[in-house]
Each structure stands twice: as C-alpha cells, then as structure tokens.
Amino acid sequence: SASLGWPQSTFTAYTFKDTDGEKHKIKVSTYNYYFSMYYNNLKNTATQYSQYGLDLSQLNMDVDFEQKLSKQTRTEDDKTQTWLEYMQEQVEEQIKDTYMFYYMAVKDNDGEEPEITEDQQSDIDEALENYETSAKQYGFTLSGYLEAALGKGVNEEVFRRESKISYIAENYQTEYQEKLGEKEYDSTDLEAYRDAHLADLQSVDFKLFECNSEDDAKAFLDELKADGSNFAQLASKYSESDWDIEANKEDVQTTYTNMTRGTMQNLSFAVSTADEDGETYSGLDWLYSSDRKAGDTTQNSTSVVYIIKPVYLSDVTTVNVRHILIKPESEEGTDEDGHNHSDAKECTDEEWQAAYDKAVSILDEYKEGENTSEAFAQLAIANSEDGNASSGGLYENIIPNQMVPTFNAWCFDGDRAAGDTGIVKTEYGYHIMYFEGYGEYNVWQYTAQQALASDDGTTALDDLKAKAELKRNWFGSRYFEIDTDIDF
Incomplete structure (x- = not known):
C-alpha cells in the first residue's frame, strides 16, 4: 500500500503564501489528511444526529455517504454546489487557516517550531495507538490502515506531522486572540459603544419563575399578590421536584437584579425565546420597554414575570x-x-x-x-x-x-x-x-470593552486571512481523495 501513496507523498497540492508573502509547498498527503478528517467528522456527526431523530435536510447535512459526493448537491445562501465542491472549500479553508498560524508561530519563535504541550503529544500518541489496535483487528499494518482510513499518502509520519502542526497553530491562534482581546479602550470609545447599544446594556430587576405548563403559569399569575410578596411561595407551590419545592421558598432563587437584555437573551426562559420569525423577541421587548413600571406583571407562555425595577443603566x-x-x-x-x-x-x-x-x-x-x-x-x-x-x-x-x-x-x-x-x-x-x-x-x-475587542479582533483576523493565499496545483489535485474510497 506504500506505493499507492507515493504520488500523494511527493506531489504538491497547493502553493501557500503566508502573511509575510513567503511561499511554501503543501503536499497532496496533507490535503488528504484534512479531507479525511473533515469527511469522517461530518459522517459521524450526521450519524449521531440521525440517531437523535433530527432531520438532516433541515440542517443542510443530508449527504449520502454511500453515493459519490460529486453527484450530490447542496444549497446555502442561494449558492448551489456539489457536496465534493463544498467539502473541498471547507478543507482548503482549514488548511489555509492552520498553516497561516503555523508559519506565524514559527517566525515568532526565531524560525524554530514551538513545542506542543505534553498533553497534546500524549493525545497524538494515544490516537496512533488506537489506530494500531484497529489495524490489527482488520489485519492491516498501521501504515496500511492509515491510508485506508485517512487517505492515500497518509502514514504515521504524516499523521504526526500534521497533528503537531495543527496543535502549534491552535496554540498560537489562542495566544494571538488573547492578545487582541487585551486591547483597552478609553472612556470615549466605551461611551460611544454604550450610546449605540444602550438597549442591550440596560438592566431590569424582576422576579421570574418558569412553570411546567401554560395553565400553571396562568394560575400562578392569578394567585400573585399585587406587591409580589408571595412570589417565592407560589414558585415553591408550582415546582415539581422535592429540591425545587424547598429551594424556591427562598426569594433569591427567583429574583434577578442587574439583568441586561444581552444576558437575558442567552437564558432558556420562555419569555426570552425568539418569536416564530427567529428574529424578534416580543417577550424581551415587553420586559425592557421604557413603559414598564414597578409592579407590572406578565405571563408569557410558561414564564411569569414581576417587575421590581424597570429599565436602567446599572453601575454594578x-x-x-x-x-x-x-x-x-x-x-x-x-x-x-x-x-x-x-x-x-x-x-x-x-x-x-x-x-x-x-x-x-x-x-x-x-x-x-x-x-x-x-x-x-x-x-x-x-x-x-x-x-x-x-x-x-x-x-x-x-x-x-x-x-x-x-x-x-x-x-x-x-x-x-x-x-x-x-x-x-x-x-x-x-x-x-x-x-x-x-x-x-x-x-x-466591561461588556463594551469585550465587544469592541471582539470586533477589532475579527477585523484583524480578516486582514490576516486576506494576506494569506492558497493556490491549488492542478496536477497534484488529480491525486486528491474525492469520494467514498475512505473505508473506515
């Protein structure tokens, strides 16, 4: 099987230009390694989702791995392409990003490869041990099994090299993004962000309980006193588990202060769930409306809400x-x-x-x-x-x-x-x-600081990616893994 992988181990798949304009050759075996990883991950994910009863067509993952990828199409954002074209695009993006950060890491380390962590090295060794166990079960040598499972030209040396390069790139990217995230902004920048995003930064204080049914929520609201003083008592009454019945007797369990809309939108309450259009949030619009006043109540599906302090900008x-x-x-x-x-x-x-x-x-x-x-x-x-x-x-x-x-x-x-x-x-x-x-x-x-740093970090990464280029070699691409000949 080693001879079958000779062109893949020798021929150039891409010429990669790094962020400093220097060019590097990337072999076909590298492409096949990344393609097989993407292929197998997608196949495993699709299998798991099917077992969970999810509709793969709704997730745009309804690919038949028993049929040629080049004969099946998918459409996303009005763009129709074959599954093979889509997967090649994803793989090329992964290769480009990985090698971009890898060469940045090497240059920042005086031209030497940085070390990876002991845990990362152990993960590589353990993965190969698992492959060797599987190889013996199927009557393969390790190299023969790797070629069958991960594509032609992928042997132990290639696996170790590409795994290490991925870890070096991952470690450097993490450090790079952490540095971008540490950028500090002056009060003028923060206040400008506040003024532009005030609705997401303002807070409301309220009591909230999530009932088990809409009927319970309606009954809860009917029994709630105008001053909200029996909210915890009702939360306990309408709880199911022994733990919740006892815990919800305490006001602290159902009282939320300094709650911003941005935080609330990420919590799994009925009142913070998007409407059917997936874009509007009528429950949150009510909660964070300037029309709210202390003592206002609402029942939104299974959520019951009592306003303690209407919308304000918290200084906590x-x-x-x-x-x-x-x-x-x-x-x-x-x-x-x-x-x-x-x-x-x-x-x-x-x-x-x-x-x-x-x-x-x-x-x-x-x-x-x-x-x-x-x-x-x-x-x-x-x-x-x-x-x-x-x-x-x-x-x-x-x-x-x-x-x-x-x-x-x-x-x-x-x-x-x-x-x-x-x-x-x-x-x-x-x-x-x-x-x-x-x-x-x-x-x-703090929220403004994080958001500004995130936006600037995204811009910086986009600028980096614009400098890097990955140019496919037509001759080498004839030896790419393309369809269903990955056996495991």
Whole structure:
C-alpha cells in the first residue's frame, strides 16, 4: 500500500503564501489528511444526529455517504454546489487557516517550531495507538490502515506531522486572540459603544419563575399578590421536584437584579425565546420597554414575570471570586474509580449534610492557615470538584446573572469585601467562596470593552486571512481523495 501513496507523498497540492508573502509547498498527503478528517467528522456527526431523530435536510447535512459526493448537491445562501465542491472549500479553508498560524508561530519563535504541550503529544500518541489496535483487528499494518482510513499518502509520519502542526497553530491562534482581546479602550470609545447599544446594556430587576405548563403559569399569575410578596411561595407551590419545592421558598432563587437584555437573551426562559420569525423577541421587548413600571406583571407562555425595577443603566462592577465545589456523593452515582456522577438534587439529606460538613472542614482549614488568596487557591486545586479547580477555583470578571442565583447573590452582595469567605448551597453542591475583589470596569463598560475587542479582533483576523493565499496545483489535485474510497 506504500506505493499507492507515493504520488500523494511527493506531489504538491497547493502553493501557500503566508502573511509575510513567503511561499511554501503543501503536499497532496496533507490535503488528504484534512479531507479525511473533515469527511469522517461530518459522517459521524450526521450519524449521531440521525440517531437523535433530527432531520438532516433541515440542517443542510443530508449527504449520502454511500453515493459519490460529486453527484450530490447542496444549497446555502442561494449558492448551489456539489457536496465534493463544498467539502473541498471547507478543507482548503482549514488548511489555509492552520498553516497561516503555523508559519506565524514559527517566525515568532526565531524560525524554530514551538513545542506542543505534553498533553497534546500524549493525545497524538494515544490516537496512533488506537489506530494500531484497529489495524490489527482488520489485519492491516498501521501504515496500511492509515491510508485506508485517512487517505492515500497518509502514514504515521504524516499523521504526526500534521497533528503537531495543527496543535502549534491552535496554540498560537489562542495566544494571538488573547492578545487582541487585551486591547483597552478609553472612556470615549466605551461611551460611544454604550450610546449605540444602550438597549442591550440596560438592566431590569424582576422576579421570574418558569412553570411546567401554560395553565400553571396562568394560575400562578392569578394567585400573585399585587406587591409580589408571595412570589417565592407560589414558585415553591408550582415546582415539581422535592429540591425545587424547598429551594424556591427562598426569594433569591427567583429574583434577578442587574439583568441586561444581552444576558437575558442567552437564558432558556420562555419569555426570552425568539418569536416564530427567529428574529424578534416580543417577550424581551415587553420586559425592557421604557413603559414598564414597578409592579407590572406578565405571563408569557410558561414564564411569569414581576417587575421590581424597570429599565436602567446599572453601575454594578464585575467581580472576581474563587470557589471550591463540594458535591454531595451518592453511592449509587459513584463509578468503580470513585468518581461521583450523581445528580446532586437527587441526593439524600444525609449526603448533603456530609458534603456540608466537608465544606466546613475545608473552610476551617483555610481560616487556620495564612488566610490568603494563594492559600485558598491551593485548597481549591486539592479539593474542588468544579472544572476550574486547576486554576485555583478562580472566576474573573463575573457579570450579574452569569452564575446560578445563590452563587450570584453572594458575589453581588453590596457589602462584599476582598477576603470575604462563606459557604453557598446551589443545585450542584456546596461552594466554599472567597472574594478576590472587584473588577476594573462596571458591567456595561466591561461588556463594551469585550465587544469592541471582539470586533477589532475579527477585523484583524480578516486582514490576516486576506494576506494569506492558497493556490491549488492542478496536477497534484488529480491525486486528491474525492469520494467514498475512505473505508473506515
């Protein structure tokens, strides 16, 4: 099979011009590697979506992998092309972007390839080990299997090289975009953004509960007192699970303050769902209307809303906190390796008490120590069950309502001061809290800063991509993988 891949390993697929105008040859085996990765990912995704019962035609993914890609068409944005043409375009875009950042990374590293992380190298080694296992099952050598599964000319050397190049490009792109995101803007820029996007930056304070049916929502609204004083009581009454019945007795669970339209639009409430046209949001239009006044109520599908404070521009500042998550552990939800996969809401009172006792013990350990941010971070690394444990449990520039209600309420307590600690209960477990301090910006300024940096970053990337060019070699393209001859 090695001889079959000889042209692909030798012939040029593209001439790539980098952002400095220097030209590089890209081999056919590189194209075949990227094509097979895209082909197999698309095939696996389509298979999964079909198993979920999704209509692939609605997702513009109704390609028949048993038929020639060059004989099937797709239409998007009034552009009709064959599936082969579409996939080649996507693959070429991936190659262009990857090699653009790869050569930028090499040049910024004095002409030498930067190292990839140990985890990334392990991922490459592990992938090849898995391919070798599959090769033996099918009676292939590793090289023979890679050619069958990933295209002609793709052997172990090509796989390792292209995987490493992808990681180098990915790492550099991340660093590059982080630098773009660190650009700072003066008050004139921020205020200009505020004036142009005021509707998305303004806040409303309200109570909100999501019922299980529209009938429940109507009944809830009928029973709601004019001053909203029984909102939590009704939220508890119309809850289903034991956890929610108990938790919703507390006002904090259904009270939202400093809620911007931009944040609200990303939350899964009926009132924040787009209308049938997919573009307008009549529920949010009502909520953020200048006509609203304190005490206004509405029932929008399954959402019930009570206005506390109508639309205003909040001056609340972003906050930085650390936390240590201690989940209640259920024997039924623990696997053979001791990892806890239980739903905390389903745990018993005894299991919750054990989690609380553990949280108290860890907080006591902190208080008996140096009482510093660094000391808390080390305890988070050692004990937290949250995904950010490795960063010492740190969350920076939290905006209101980014976190679940009780966590959010602790963070934005008006009396909060640097060094404060506490224990907060959420649906995930107990959080041992540490308040790092306030951010540099208030929320609307931070939102404006992020948006401006994102827009400028997009422009900078577009300018970079405009400098890079990928020119196809006609002769080399005769050896491209094109249809259904990828076997695995």
